[in-house]
Amino acid sequence: MSDIFVPWRKRPPRHDAGPSGLVARLAVGLYRIGSPIVRRFPGTLFILASTAAILATGAIGYGMYTIYRLSEMSLPMGPDAKPATVVEIQERLSQLGLPVPATVVWCFQSSLVRDVVALLGIIAFVSVLAMFAIWWERKVSAHIQSRLGPMRVGGWHGWSQSLADGLKLIGKEDLIPTEADRPLYRLAPYLAFVPALAAFIFLPFGAYWVMRDLDVALIILLAVLAIEVIGVLVGGWASNNKWSVYGALREACQVVSYEIPMGISLLVPVMIAGSLRLSDIAGSQQGGWFHWLAWHSPWAFLAMFLYFIASLAACKRAPFDLPEAESELVAGFHTEYSGFRWSLFFFAEYAAMFLVSGLLVILFLGGWDAPWAGLDDWLGRALGWHWLISLSQSQNPYDRLFHGVFFSGPLWFIGKAMVLVYVQLWLRWTLPRLRIDQVLYSCVQVMLPLTIVVLVASAVWEMAVQEMPGFSVFASLISPVIAFIGILGCGSAAAAIITGTIGRRALVGTMAVERPLRGG
Amino acid sequence: MSVIEAIVFYIFAGLLVFSSVFILFGRNIIRSAMWLMAALGAVAALLLLLGANYLAAVQLVLYIGGVLVLIVFGVMLTAKSPYIRYDVKLHEQIAGFVVGGLLLAGLLVALLNSPWPKPPGVVSDQAASVRDFGERLLTSYWLPFELVSLLLLAVMVGAAVLARPEKR
Numbered sequence: 297m298s299d300i301f302v303p304w305r306k307r308p309p310r311h312d313a314g315p316s317g318l319v320a321r322l323a324v325g326l327y328r329i330g331s332p333i334v335r336r337f338p339g340t341l342f343i344l345a346s347t348a349a350i351l352a353t354g355a356i357g358y359g360m361y362t363i364y365r366l367s368e369m370s371l372p373m374g375p376d377a378k379p380a381t382v383v384e385i386q387e388r389l390s391q392l393g394l395p396v397p398a399t400v401v402w403c404f405q406s407s408l409v410r411d412v413v414a415l416l417g418i419i420a421f422v423s424v425l426a427m428f429a430i431w432w433e434r435k436v437s438a439h440i441q442s443r444l445g446p447m448r449v450g451g452w453h454g455w456s457q458s459l460a461d462g463l464k465l466i467g468k469e470d471l472i473p474t475e476a477d478r479p480l481y482r483l484a485p486y487l488a489f490v491p492a493l494a495a496f497i498f499l500p501f502g503a504y505w506v507m508r509d510l511d512v513a514l515i516i517l518l519a520v521l522a523i524e525v526i527g528v529l530v531g532g533w534a535s536n537n538k539w540s541v542y543g544a545l546r547e548a549c550q551v552v553s554y555e556i557p558m559g560i561s562l563l564v565p566v567m568i569a570g571s572l573r574l575s576d577i578a579g580s581q582q583g584g585w586f587h588w589l590a591w592h593s594p595w596a597f598l599a600m601f602l603y604f605i606a607s608l609a610a611c612k613r614a615p616f617d618l619p620e621a622e623s624e625l626v627a628g629f630h631t632e633y634s635g636f637r638w639s640l641f642f643f644a645e646y647a648a649m650f651l652v653s654g655l656l657v658i659l660f661l662g663g664w665d666a667p668w669a670g671l672d673d674w675l676g677r678a679l680g681w682h683w684l685i686s687l688s689q690s691q692n693p694y695d696r697l698f699h700g701v702f703f704s705g706p707l708w709f710i711g712k713a714m715v716l717v718y719v720q721l722w723l724r725w726t727l728p729r730l731r732i733d734q735v736l737y738s739c740v741q742v743m744l745p746l747t748i749v750v751l752v753a754s755a756v757w758e759m760a761v762q763e764m765p766g767f768s769v770f771a772s773l774i775s776p777v778i779a780f781i782g783i784l785g786c787g788s789a790a791a792a793i794i795t796g797t798i799g800r801r802a803l804v805g806t807m808a809v810e811r812p813l814r815g816g
Numbered sequence: 817m818s819v820i821e822a823i824v825f826y827i828f829a830g831l832l833v834f835s836s837v838f839i840l841f842g843r844n845i846i847r848s849a850m851w852l853m854a855a856l857g858a859v860a861a862l863l864l865l866l867g868a869n870y871l872a873a874v875q876l877v878l879y880i881g882g883v884l885v886l887i888v889f890g891v892m893l894t895a896k897s898p899y900i901r902y903d904v905k906l907h908e909q910i911a912g913f914v915v916g917g918l919l920l921a922g923l924l925v926a927l928l929n930s931p932w933p934k935p936p937g938v939v940s941d942q943a944a945s946v947r948d949f950g951e952r953l954l955t956s957y958w959l960p961f962e963l964v965s966l967l968l969l970a971v972m973v974g975a976a977v978l979a980r981p982e983k984r
Contacts, residue, residue: 511946522876523876529884
């Protein structure tokens with residue numbers, strides 16, 4: 297009996313000495329100064345920060361441009377461009393009577409500038425994306441349940457709710473259970489977050505809009521997504537808590553089994569495009585809706601859905617959100633985490649959601665192509681508007697910008713991926729959670745045989761298209777039919793969304809009110 | 817090899833040696849598994865540094881998944897205490913030394929018999945692309961490739977037989 301009445305352990309001494317304590321005090325001071333300003337002018341600050349970021353990028357780019365211009369060398373543009381070395385530029389400059397020190401030239405050499413800008417852009421994009429997606433998830437879930445969701449912070453529909461939550465999380469105490477495996481417990485969130493960030497290095501957002509265009513980008517992306525799972529597993533294990541271990545174990549079992557159908561279904565577009573380079577696969581689908589690989593053959597169409605289901609399991613979204621099943625496991629693998637470490641897991645989850653959606657867009661839905669991307673060429677030829685045809689190759693940046701916004705470019709890629717992220721949110725708040733045995737059954741006995749059938753059938757189909765002329769005619773007749781089915785599906789989803797938006801006031805609940813009640 | 821490449825090489829080579837030593841002398845299985853992952857990741861980084869992108873990617877995919885399975889099925893499902901520690905028995909040590917010694921001898925023979933450093937032209941700057949790699953696998957190296965797949969098939973069938981419920 298005496299075991300039970302152990303007195304409370306002594307509270308461990310506070311860690312506010314040394315460098316970490318200094319950081320904490322700095323953060324608190326910053327919060328005291330910053331919070332009144334942020335509270336007063338959130339919108340102004342947001343616009344100012346974005347403008348400053350764009351101006352800084354522009355200034356660095358302009359510096360690089362000036363140095364190349366002064367040295368009378370051509371700017372390294374395009375895929376095969378070979379940038380001039382620092383020594384070459386400096387020699388050229390000193391010949392022209394402009395002795396610029398080597399350190400200055402070194403800072404503005406194109407490869408360095410490109411990498412720094414790309415890395416900063418990736419970090420900024422992932423942070424903004426995660427914060428936006430968390431706010432979006434809360435709004436979508438609220439609207440599905442006929443609530444309003446966050447409405448107050450920042451003004452319009454609580455848009456800066458995640459920003460405020462992020463500040464709160466940074467300020468929270470970083471709790472580590474006494475019996476936890478401390479080094480692993482502290483390592484786990486980084487093991488989950490860093491790969492999710494690193495994966496964006498290989499993800500092309502548009503033609504040439506990729507930091508490292510590897511010839512094995514697809515495999516590297518899959519590997520990086522797998523490392524993220526190890527972070528979750530280690531975090532759950534190191535917490536030394538039964539709920540966490542259950543969550544981690546479920547995650548590991550689920551991901552190990554769903555990786556196989558996911559990989560096999562990804563082989564279908566790889567086989568059709570004949571490359572593992574993501575920019576090649578997306579590049580082979582340029583030219584609008586009817587060129588996209590999803591409608592290439594019935595098997596590719598099936599493979600898209602199989603991949604989507606497997607990707608839900610891979611980034612632990614409902615109905616496969618067993619690792620953090622909040623109704624049975626408290627919070628699953630992150631039960632013991634708090635503060636900033638906890639938020640890192642969420643950053644990783646939302647980054648992974650965008651990653652798998654982006655992969656689907658690149659592999660099946662034409663990448664950065666607008667649905668009417670071929671229209672500019674067609675219109676140009678039909679109406680004789682030659683300026684439309686050469687828009688994408690034009691030297692004038694405004695022409696390329698116009699082409700990028702309306703016909704193909706990173707905005708289209710992000711937009712399409714966000715639609716798929718929305719589908720993931722929507723599924724999460726409408727589908728019930730599966731049991732672990734149902735999850736494994738549906739993988740091993742349903743998905744796996746189906747994906748293998750799809751892979752073999754797709755291989756036979758591709759071979760028949762190449763070898764038999766009669767069959768290739770048949771295939772080229774089938775593919776527009778599937779494309780029309782796709783149009784019908786997207787159209788009906790859009791119609792459902794529009795009718796739902798129009799009829800939302802008929803719902804019971806706070807959605808009918810539209811704005812928060814005064815004083816409540 | 818430029819200066820930056822040399823620095824990166826020594827960082828990852830150091831990490832590889834350091835983490836391999838920790839795998840050997842660690843007593844906690846999960847931490848040993850994490851050190852194993854660090855070592856395998858360092859090998860992948862070295863392969864990337866050599867320009868062998870495909871090998872690096874496959875190394876990551878296979879071994880990260882392998883470590884995952886190792887932790888789950890090798891450790892968690894057989895665990896008795898929260899921190900599994902293992903004590904190595906004498907005959908296990910002897911067996912380990914024999915296997916390790918044989919492996920070392922084989923590697924040393926292979927290393928010492930090959931010309932070193934490689935004459936220029938044998939090793940290209942860019943290792944073979946995925947397309948070359950695949951074509952080689954299915955043409956000149958088809959026999960080892962098929963043998964490996966046969967081995968994997970045998971392992972899979974064996975696992976299925978072991979996992980099947982006993983018939984009454």
